[in-house]
Amino acid sequence: MWRRVASLSPLVSSSKSRILNQVGCGLNACQVFTTRVLNPAEGGVSDRRRNPFVTFVLGGPGSGKGTQCTKIVETFGLTHLSAGDLLRKEISSNSENGSMILNTIKEGKIVPSEVTVKLIKKAIETSENDRFLIDGFPRSEENRIAYERVIGAEPDIVLFFDCPEQEMVKRVLNRNQGRIDDNIDTVKERLKVFAELNLPVIKHYSKKGKLYKIDGTGSEDEIFERVRPVFAALR
Template sequence: MNIILFGPPGAGKGTQAKKLQDEYNIPHLSTGDIFRAAIKNKTPLGVKVKSILDSGELVPDETVVDLVADELKKEKYKDGYILDGFPRTVVQAKAFDEFLNENDDELDAFISLTVPEEELIKRILSRGEDRSDDTEEKIKTRLEVYREETQPVMNYYEKQGKVQKIDGLGSIDEIFNGIKEVLN
Protein backbone atom coordinates (compact mmCIF):
# COMPACT_ATOMS: atom_id res chain seq x y z
CA MET A 1 0.00 0.00 0.00
CA ASN A 2 1.46 3.35 -1.11
CA ILE A 3 0.12 6.27 0.90
CA ILE A 4 0.71 10.02 0.83
CA LEU A 5 -0.07 11.80 4.12
CA PHE A 6 -0.74 15.41 3.26
CA GLY A 7 -1.37 18.60 5.18
CA PRO A 8 0.20 21.82 6.37
CA PRO A 9 3.07 22.01 8.87
CA GLY A 10 1.75 20.98 12.29
CA ALA A 11 -1.19 18.93 10.96
CA GLY A 12 0.10 15.73 12.57
CA LYS A 13 1.45 13.93 9.51
CA GLY A 14 4.51 12.54 11.29
CA THR A 15 2.49 11.33 14.29
CA GLN A 16 -0.09 9.60 12.12
CA ALA A 17 2.56 8.16 9.78
CA LYS A 18 4.24 6.42 12.72
CA LYS A 19 0.89 4.90 13.77
CA LEU A 20 0.20 3.78 10.18
CA GLN A 21 3.67 2.25 9.97
CA ASP A 22 2.98 0.18 13.10
CA GLU A 23 -0.56 -0.79 12.05
CA TYR A 24 0.18 -1.79 8.43
CA ASN A 25 3.86 -2.74 8.77
CA ILE A 26 5.02 -0.48 5.94
CA PRO A 27 7.89 2.03 6.20
CA HIS A 28 7.39 5.75 6.75
CA LEU A 29 9.46 8.05 4.56
CA SER A 30 9.61 11.64 5.78
CA THR A 31 11.53 14.09 3.64
CA GLY A 32 11.74 16.26 6.76
CA ASP A 33 13.48 13.45 8.66
CA ILE A 34 15.93 12.91 5.80
CA PHE A 35 16.66 16.64 5.69
CA ARG A 36 17.00 16.91 9.50
CA ALA A 37 19.45 13.99 9.54
CA ALA A 38 21.46 15.65 6.77
CA ILE A 39 21.47 18.97 8.68
CA LYS A 40 22.48 17.29 11.94
CA ASN A 41 25.30 15.38 10.19
CA LYS A 42 26.33 18.57 8.33
CA THR A 43 26.35 16.81 4.96
CA PRO A 44 26.64 19.04 1.85
CA LEU A 45 22.89 18.54 1.30
CA GLY A 46 22.26 19.33 4.97
CA VAL A 47 24.19 22.61 4.87
CA LYS A 48 22.35 23.62 1.69
CA VAL A 49 18.94 22.61 3.10
CA LYS A 50 19.55 24.41 6.43
CA SER A 51 20.21 27.75 4.73
CA ILE A 52 17.07 27.33 2.61
CA LEU A 53 14.89 26.39 5.60
CA ASP A 54 16.36 29.17 7.75
CA SER A 55 15.01 31.65 5.20
CA GLY A 56 11.54 30.02 5.41
CA GLU A 57 11.68 28.76 1.83
CA LEU A 58 11.15 25.25 0.42
CA VAL A 59 13.90 22.97 -0.86
CA PRO A 60 14.03 22.96 -4.72
CA ASP A 61 11.84 20.36 -6.45
CA GLU A 62 14.66 18.61 -8.27
CA THR A 63 16.62 18.06 -5.04
CA VAL A 64 13.56 16.64 -3.26
CA VAL A 65 12.45 14.40 -6.14
CA ASP A 66 15.94 12.92 -6.56
CA LEU A 67 16.20 12.27 -2.84
CA VAL A 68 12.81 10.52 -2.64
CA ALA A 69 13.28 8.50 -5.84
CA ASP A 70 16.68 7.23 -4.64
CA GLU A 71 15.22 6.28 -1.26
CA LEU A 72 12.15 4.50 -2.72
CA LYS A 73 14.38 2.25 -4.84
CA LYS A 74 15.54 0.53 -1.65
CA GLU A 75 14.26 -3.00 -0.99
CA LYS A 76 12.41 -2.06 2.22
CA TYR A 77 9.86 -0.03 0.22
CA LYS A 78 8.90 -2.77 -2.27
CA ASP A 79 5.68 -3.66 -0.40
CA GLY A 80 4.59 -0.07 0.18
CA TYR A 81 5.36 3.10 2.06
CA ILE A 82 3.91 6.15 3.74
CA LEU A 83 5.13 9.47 2.31
CA ASP A 84 5.06 12.46 4.63
CA GLY A 85 6.13 15.87 3.35
CA PHE A 86 6.24 14.79 -0.29
CA PRO A 87 5.14 15.82 -2.86
CA ARG A 88 5.03 19.50 -1.88
CA THR A 89 4.56 21.00 -5.33
CA VAL A 90 2.67 19.99 -8.47
CA VAL A 91 6.06 19.60 -10.22
CA GLN A 92 7.03 17.05 -7.53
CA ALA A 93 3.63 15.30 -7.83
CA LYS A 94 4.00 14.94 -11.60
CA ALA A 95 7.58 13.67 -11.20
CA PHE A 96 6.34 11.20 -8.57
CA ASP A 97 3.61 9.96 -10.94
CA GLU A 98 6.30 9.43 -13.60
CA PHE A 99 8.40 7.51 -11.06
CA LEU A 100 5.39 5.30 -10.24
CA ASN A 101 4.67 4.68 -13.95
CA GLU A 102 8.31 3.82 -14.67
CA ASN A 103 8.27 1.34 -11.79
CA ASP A 104 4.87 -0.15 -12.68
CA ASP A 105 3.43 1.04 -9.37
CA GLU A 106 0.59 3.30 -8.22
CA LEU A 107 -0.58 5.51 -5.40
CA ASP A 108 -3.24 3.80 -3.27
CA ALA A 109 -4.28 6.66 -1.00
CA PHE A 110 -3.83 10.41 -0.66
CA ILE A 111 -4.92 11.39 2.86
CA SER A 112 -5.21 15.08 3.64
CA LEU A 113 -5.29 16.18 7.30
CA THR A 114 -7.24 19.42 7.69
CA VAL A 115 -6.50 21.67 10.68
CA PRO A 116 -7.34 25.39 11.29
CA GLU A 117 -4.35 27.76 11.05
CA GLU A 118 -4.55 28.96 14.70
CA GLU A 119 -4.27 25.34 15.86
CA LEU A 120 -1.32 24.70 13.51
CA ILE A 121 0.62 27.65 14.93
CA LYS A 122 -0.14 26.53 18.50
CA ARG A 123 0.99 22.97 17.77
CA ILE A 124 4.23 23.98 16.07
CA LEU A 125 5.18 26.42 18.83
CA SER A 126 4.47 23.81 21.52
CA ARG A 127 6.27 20.83 19.97
CA GLY A 128 9.69 22.17 20.94
CA GLU A 129 11.81 20.82 18.06
CA ASP A 130 14.21 23.78 18.39
CA ARG A 131 13.97 24.44 14.68
CA SER A 132 15.34 27.81 13.64
CA ASP A 133 12.12 28.44 11.69
CA ASP A 134 9.75 27.73 14.61
CA THR A 135 8.91 31.33 15.43
CA GLU A 136 5.36 32.61 14.96
CA GLU A 137 6.45 34.90 12.11
CA LYS A 138 8.34 32.16 10.25
CA ILE A 139 5.53 29.66 10.87
CA LYS A 140 3.11 32.08 9.21
CA THR A 141 5.56 32.37 6.29
CA ARG A 142 5.71 28.55 6.02
CA LEU A 143 1.90 28.35 6.07
CA GLU A 144 1.69 31.01 3.33
CA VAL A 145 4.22 29.08 1.22
CA TYR A 146 2.15 25.94 1.88
CA ARG A 147 -1.05 27.63 0.65
CA GLU A 148 0.63 28.99 -2.47
CA GLU A 149 2.89 26.11 -3.48
CA THR A 150 1.66 22.95 -1.75
CA GLN A 151 -2.12 23.26 -1.59
CA PRO A 152 -2.33 22.90 -5.41
CA VAL A 153 -0.91 19.35 -5.03
CA MET A 154 -4.22 18.34 -3.42
CA ASN A 155 -6.13 19.78 -6.40
CA TYR A 156 -3.85 17.76 -8.70
CA TYR A 157 -4.70 14.50 -6.89
CA GLU A 158 -8.40 15.45 -6.52
CA LYS A 159 -8.61 15.44 -10.34
CA GLN A 160 -7.38 11.80 -10.14
CA GLY A 161 -10.06 11.00 -7.53
CA LYS A 162 -7.47 9.99 -4.91
CA VAL A 163 -7.98 12.54 -2.12
CA GLN A 164 -9.53 11.55 1.21
CA LYS A 165 -9.91 14.44 3.68
CA ILE A 166 -9.61 13.69 7.39
CA ASP A 167 -10.38 16.15 10.19
CA GLY A 168 -7.03 16.74 11.90
CA LEU A 169 -8.65 17.94 15.14
CA GLY A 170 -9.33 15.54 17.99
CA SER A 171 -7.24 12.99 19.80
CA ILE A 172 -4.42 11.22 18.00
CA ASP A 173 -6.43 7.98 18.12
CA GLU A 174 -9.63 9.62 16.81
CA ILE A 175 -7.72 11.00 13.82
CA PHE A 176 -6.01 7.64 13.30
CA ASN A 177 -9.34 5.80 13.32
CA GLY A 178 -10.62 8.19 10.65
CA ILE A 179 -7.58 7.39 8.50
CA LYS A 180 -8.01 3.64 8.99
CA GLU A 181 -11.68 3.91 7.91
CA VAL A 182 -10.72 5.39 4.54
CA LEU A 183 -7.91 2.86 4.03
CA ASN A 184 -10.07 -0.20 4.79
Protein backbone atom coordinates in the same frame (compact mmCIF):
# COMPACT_ATOMS: atom_id res chain seq x y z
CA MET B 1 0.79 -6.87 -2.13
CA TRP B 2 -2.15 -4.66 -1.20
CA ARG B 3 -5.14 -4.35 -3.44
CA ARG B 4 -4.95 -1.50 -5.90
CA VAL B 5 -8.58 -1.51 -6.85
CA ALA B 6 -10.79 -0.95 -3.88
CA SER B 7 -14.16 0.47 -3.18
CA LEU B 8 -14.32 2.37 0.06
CA SER B 9 -17.19 3.97 1.91
CA PRO B 10 -17.20 7.71 2.38
CA LEU B 11 -14.62 8.37 5.04
CA VAL B 12 -14.17 12.03 5.21
CA SER B 13 -15.35 13.98 8.15
CA SER B 14 -16.37 17.56 7.68
CA SER B 15 -14.55 20.64 8.82
CA LYS B 16 -15.33 24.27 8.22
CA SER B 17 -11.77 25.50 7.95
CA ARG B 18 -10.66 28.01 5.37
CA ILE B 19 -8.44 25.41 3.77
CA LEU B 20 -11.30 23.02 3.20
CA ASN B 21 -13.30 25.75 1.52
CA GLN B 22 -10.40 26.67 -0.71
CA VAL B 23 -9.79 23.12 -1.74
CA GLY B 24 -13.45 22.39 -2.24
CA CYS B 25 -12.86 18.67 -2.58
CA GLY B 26 -15.88 16.59 -3.43
CA LEU B 27 -14.99 13.59 -1.38
CA ASN B 28 -18.20 11.72 -0.82
CA ALA B 29 -17.81 9.39 -3.73
CA CYS B 30 -16.23 5.96 -3.40
CA GLN B 31 -12.58 5.98 -4.31
CA VAL B 32 -11.38 3.88 -7.20
CA PHE B 33 -7.68 3.19 -7.42
CA THR B 34 -6.06 2.46 -10.69
CA THR B 35 -2.92 0.46 -11.28
CA ARG B 36 -0.08 2.77 -12.05
CA VAL B 37 1.85 2.78 -15.29
CA LEU B 38 5.60 3.00 -14.92
CA ASN B 39 7.57 5.23 -17.20
CA PRO B 40 10.22 3.06 -18.87
CA ALA B 41 12.10 6.06 -20.25
CA GLU B 42 12.89 7.25 -16.70
CA GLY B 43 13.42 3.74 -15.39
CA GLY B 44 11.25 4.23 -12.29
CA VAL B 45 12.51 2.70 -9.07
CA SER B 46 14.88 -0.27 -9.26
CA ASP B 47 13.47 -3.64 -10.30
CA ARG B 48 13.05 -4.98 -6.78
CA ARG B 49 10.80 -2.05 -5.90
CA ARG B 50 9.21 -1.46 -9.27
CA ASN B 51 5.68 -1.21 -8.08
CA PRO B 52 5.46 -0.10 -4.45
CA PHE B 53 2.15 0.94 -2.88
CA VAL B 54 2.56 4.65 -2.12
CA THR B 55 0.48 6.95 0.06
CA PHE B 56 1.30 10.65 0.10
CA VAL B 57 0.53 12.30 3.46
CA LEU B 58 -0.20 16.01 3.18
CA GLY B 59 -1.36 18.85 5.42
CA GLY B 60 -0.08 22.17 6.71
CA PRO B 61 2.72 22.53 9.27
CA GLY B 62 1.57 20.98 12.57
CA SER B 63 -1.51 19.34 11.07
CA GLY B 64 -0.41 15.99 12.58
CA LYS B 65 1.10 14.20 9.57
CA GLY B 66 4.05 12.71 11.45
CA THR B 67 1.95 11.74 14.48
CA GLN B 68 -0.62 9.91 12.37
CA CYS B 69 2.08 8.26 10.24
CA THR B 70 3.52 6.70 13.39
CA LYS B 71 0.09 5.23 14.21
CA ILE B 72 -0.42 3.96 10.66
CA VAL B 73 3.00 2.25 10.77
CA GLU B 74 2.16 0.57 14.10
CA THR B 75 -1.19 -0.74 12.89
CA PHE B 76 -0.68 -1.40 9.20
CA GLY B 77 3.07 -1.89 8.78
CA LEU B 78 3.85 0.64 6.07
CA THR B 79 7.27 2.27 6.03
CA HIS B 80 7.24 5.96 6.96
CA LEU B 81 9.39 8.24 4.80
CA SER B 82 9.26 11.84 6.02
CA ALA B 83 10.61 14.22 3.38
CA GLY B 84 11.48 16.71 6.12
CA ASP B 85 13.40 14.06 8.08
CA LEU B 86 15.31 12.97 4.96
CA LEU B 87 16.27 16.61 4.33
CA ARG B 88 17.27 17.16 7.97
CA LYS B 89 19.49 14.04 7.77
CA GLU B 90 21.20 15.55 4.73
CA ILE B 91 21.99 18.65 6.81
CA SER B 92 23.48 16.62 9.66
CA SER B 93 25.49 14.40 7.32
CA ASN B 94 27.29 17.47 5.96
CA SER B 95 26.32 16.69 2.39
CA GLU B 96 27.11 19.20 -0.37
CA ASN B 97 23.51 20.47 -0.24
CA GLY B 98 23.41 20.75 3.57
CA SER B 99 23.72 24.51 3.92
CA MET B 100 21.26 25.20 1.07
CA ILE B 101 18.73 22.84 2.71
CA LEU B 102 19.23 24.41 6.13
CA ASN B 103 18.66 27.93 4.79
CA THR B 104 15.60 26.83 2.83
CA ILE B 105 14.05 25.17 5.90
CA LYS B 106 14.83 28.23 8.06
CA GLU B 107 13.02 30.43 5.55
CA GLY B 108 10.06 28.06 5.31
CA LYS B 109 10.54 27.63 1.56
CA ILE B 110 10.67 24.46 -0.56
CA VAL B 111 13.93 22.67 -1.33
CA PRO B 112 14.45 22.05 -5.10
CA SER B 113 12.60 18.90 -6.16
CA GLU B 114 15.68 17.31 -7.68
CA VAL B 115 17.24 17.03 -4.20
CA THR B 116 14.15 15.74 -2.38
CA VAL B 117 13.04 13.26 -5.05
CA LYS B 118 16.52 11.73 -5.14
CA LEU B 119 16.40 11.13 -1.37
CA ILE B 120 12.92 9.59 -1.57
CA LYS B 121 13.89 7.35 -4.48
CA LYS B 122 16.93 6.07 -2.62
CA ALA B 123 14.88 5.42 0.53
CA ILE B 124 12.31 3.41 -1.44
CA GLU B 125 14.98 1.44 -3.23
CA THR B 126 16.90 0.54 -0.08
CA SER B 127 13.81 -0.48 1.90
CA GLU B 128 12.73 -4.09 2.33
CA ASN B 129 9.10 -2.97 2.38
CA ASP B 130 6.89 -2.39 -0.66
CA ARG B 131 4.34 -0.08 1.03
CA PHE B 132 5.23 3.49 1.89
CA LEU B 133 3.86 6.58 3.55
CA ILE B 134 5.58 9.57 2.00
CA ASP B 135 5.00 12.35 4.53
CA GLY B 136 5.26 16.04 3.65
CA PHE B 137 5.68 15.42 -0.05
CA PRO B 138 4.84 16.64 -2.68
CA ARG B 139 4.71 20.18 -1.34
CA SER B 140 4.38 21.85 -4.72
CA GLU B 141 3.35 21.04 -8.27
CA GLU B 142 7.06 21.07 -9.10
CA ASN B 143 7.64 18.36 -6.43
CA ARG B 144 4.73 16.33 -7.76
CA ILE B 145 5.76 16.47 -11.39
CA ALA B 146 9.40 15.66 -10.59
CA TYR B 147 8.35 12.64 -8.50
CA GLU B 148 6.05 11.29 -11.17
CA ARG B 149 8.76 11.73 -13.81
CA VAL B 150 11.60 10.19 -11.81
CA ILE B 151 9.67 7.41 -10.07
CA GLY B 152 7.52 6.85 -13.13
CA ALA B 153 4.31 6.43 -11.15
CA GLU B 154 1.56 8.29 -9.32
CA PRO B 155 0.75 7.62 -5.67
CA ASP B 156 -2.02 5.12 -4.96
CA ILE B 157 -3.78 7.33 -2.44
CA VAL B 158 -3.28 10.73 -0.80
CA LEU B 159 -4.23 11.66 2.77
CA PHE B 160 -4.83 15.31 3.60
CA PHE B 161 -5.05 16.34 7.25
CA ASP B 162 -7.27 19.38 7.29
CA CYS B 163 -6.66 21.56 10.32
CA PRO B 164 -7.41 25.22 11.12
CA GLU B 165 -4.41 27.53 10.93
CA GLN B 166 -4.70 28.66 14.54
CA GLU B 167 -4.50 25.05 15.77
CA MET B 168 -1.53 24.29 13.47
CA VAL B 169 0.39 27.33 14.77
CA LYS B 170 -0.33 26.34 18.38
CA ARG B 171 0.94 22.79 17.78
CA VAL B 172 4.10 23.89 15.95
CA LEU B 173 5.03 26.40 18.65
CA ASN B 174 4.58 23.69 21.31
CA ARG B 175 6.35 20.97 19.33
CA ASN B 176 9.52 21.18 21.38
CA GLN B 177 11.74 19.09 19.10
CA GLY B 178 14.41 21.76 18.75
CA ARG B 179 13.52 22.41 15.11
CA ILE B 180 14.96 25.56 13.57
CA ASP B 181 11.68 26.25 11.75
CA ASP B 182 9.38 25.98 14.78
CA ASN B 183 9.11 29.72 15.39
CA ILE B 184 6.34 32.20 14.63
CA ASP B 185 8.03 33.90 11.64
CA THR B 186 8.85 30.66 9.84
CA VAL B 187 5.47 29.12 10.56
CA LYS B 188 3.71 32.18 9.10
CA GLU B 189 5.78 31.85 5.95
CA ARG B 190 5.12 28.09 5.84
CA LEU B 191 1.38 28.70 6.00
CA LYS B 192 1.65 31.06 3.01
CA VAL B 193 3.74 28.54 1.09
CA PHE B 194 1.25 25.81 1.98
CA ALA B 195 -1.68 27.82 0.61
CA GLU B 196 0.14 28.92 -2.54
CA LEU B 197 2.05 25.78 -3.48
CA ASN B 198 0.62 22.77 -1.66
CA LEU B 199 -3.11 23.35 -2.02
CA PRO B 200 -2.85 23.05 -5.83
CA VAL B 201 -1.33 19.56 -5.36
CA ILE B 202 -4.19 18.59 -3.04
CA LYS B 203 -6.69 19.85 -5.59
CA HIS B 204 -4.96 17.85 -8.30
CA TYR B 205 -5.32 14.57 -6.42
CA SER B 206 -8.86 15.41 -5.40
CA LYS B 207 -9.78 15.76 -9.07
CA LYS B 208 -8.14 12.39 -9.72
CA GLY B 209 -10.29 10.72 -7.02
CA LYS B 210 -7.23 9.78 -4.93
CA LEU B 211 -7.68 12.18 -2.03
CA TYR B 212 -8.89 11.33 1.47
CA LYS B 213 -9.53 14.50 3.40
CA ILE B 214 -9.37 13.82 7.12
CA ASP B 215 -10.56 16.22 9.81
CA GLY B 216 -7.30 16.92 11.65
CA THR B 217 -8.92 18.34 14.79
CA GLY B 218 -9.54 16.46 18.03
CA SER B 219 -7.31 14.05 19.89
CA GLU B 220 -4.62 11.97 18.15
CA ASP B 221 -6.71 8.84 18.74
CA GLU B 222 -9.88 10.41 17.39
CA ILE B 223 -8.06 11.41 14.24
CA PHE B 224 -6.58 7.94 13.84
CA GLU B 225 -10.08 6.42 13.96
CA ARG B 226 -10.84 8.53 10.86
CA VAL B 227 -7.69 7.23 9.16
CA ARG B 228 -8.03 3.57 10.10
CA PRO B 229 -10.80 2.64 7.61
CA VAL B 230 -8.78 3.96 4.67
CA PHE B 231 -6.09 1.31 5.22
CA ALA B 232 -8.37 -1.37 6.66
CA ALA B 233 -10.24 -1.41 3.33
CA LEU B 234 -7.03 -2.15 1.44
CA ARG B 235 -5.99 -5.30 3.29
